[in-house]
């Protein structure tokens with residue numbers, strides 16, 4: 300049966316029973332790489348069977364969908380969001396509409412039960428979820444600082460900070476304290492309980508690819524209070540008998556500018572090190588303003604988090620706005636038809652908004668995908684209009700709405716789920 304008409308009646312859908320029934324499907328879907336028992340224990344501890352779905356064929360699971368109750372920072376602060384992960388269909392069952400049906404069921408349930416107003420996911424491929432109304436809500440850059448480009452615009456004076464290199468287990472309280480302090484500042488940040496923190500510092504030998512174990516550099520103030528940290532690894536490499544280890548940063552947060560510069564300086568000056576890489580950093584990472592030669596860091600842009608309004612009015616009022624705005628949006632939404640139609644969005648000078656159905660003439664026309672792209676304050680309505688994805692129906696409405704939706708700092712999600 301063609302995708303889009305719905306899977307045929309031989310497929311049954313039900314809530315998941317336990318993490319173990321996902322294993323065989325995920326193993327096949329990703330090309331025969333079964334999870335190790337240690338990794339299964341980490342991801343299994345996060346599993347929420349009641350929010351997760353399987354499709355079965357002949358009584359056996361052939362497609363999976365994991366749902367998570369998360370809390371994520373939106374412009375204005377942390378709010379509950381529905382996380383989606385492990386959307387996987389075993390190869391013989393693909394292109395029969397199973398993914399579409401799993402998503403349709405999950406989004407419909409969130410709408411009917413008045414669950415979280417926003418759904419978020421990371422995608423293995425960027426071309427999959429736009430058709431379901433998920434927009435590119437955050438982007439990330441990969442940075443790579445060669446030894447000759449380590450100079451800063453101004454060198455940190457240390458501010459009384461002391462570095463220490465610990466195992467992630469020993470650093471866990473410091474990591475949690477600094478991360479939690481940074482959480483409300485940047486949209487896209489995910490609140491982490493103990494199970495999510497274990498996932499953040501997971502150190503599977505299979506994913507080291509020749510590098511050493513995960514290390515944690517913690518910078519603490521004179522009072523012993525942790526102010527910054529970096530999770531990183533070092534991969535041995537030699538050039539003409541000289542050490543040129545590659546240091547790869549997994550995660551780095553700091554409570555203030557002095558600690559931020561201090562942690563980067565300590566990483567860049569690590570003995571034996573050649574290039575320092577960070578695969579996933581915010582697009583407005585302060586390091587790009589701190590390096591005297593940001594060109595050498597060769598930032599490479601990539602897509603990151605995808606977001607979707609489950610219920611348009613609840614999603615648009617779950618966040619605050621950067622400027623007052625009064626705009627009528629004409630939204631089309633094939634996946635969640637309850638969102639289709641005209642909505643009046645009004646935000647006051649404090650950024651708080653109301654969103655109601657209206658019969659008034661539309662100012663902007665767009666699809667759910669474009670709404671998703673601007674939900675976290677990352678995407679630009681002006682840019683989307685220039686790409687022909689948003690239509691301005693009242694002159695002036697586009698710039699005003701674009702400025703209201705944008706957020707500084709840019710959204711960034713440091714965790715895959």
Ligand SMILES: CC(C)(COP(=O)(O)OP(=O)(O)OC[C@H]1O[C@@H](n2cnc3c(N)ncnc32)[C@H](O)[C@@H]1OP(=O)(O)O)[C@@H](O)C(=O)NCCC(=O)NCCS
Pocket residue numbers: 302303328329385386387388389392393394395396397398399400421422423424426427430
């Ligand atoms: C991606 C995957 C889940 C798709 O499942 P599926 O059941 O075959 O998808 P559906 O039949 O419901 O397809 C729905 C639509 O998505 C499209 N689509 C499916 N997979 C796609 C992909 N990888 N890239 C682009 N489009 C894709 C289909 O062509 C169809 O398009 P239409 O809207 O024009 O009809 C499945 O191929 C899979 O398990 N892949 C490996 C794991 C993976 O990448 N999962 C995604 C995790 S984020």
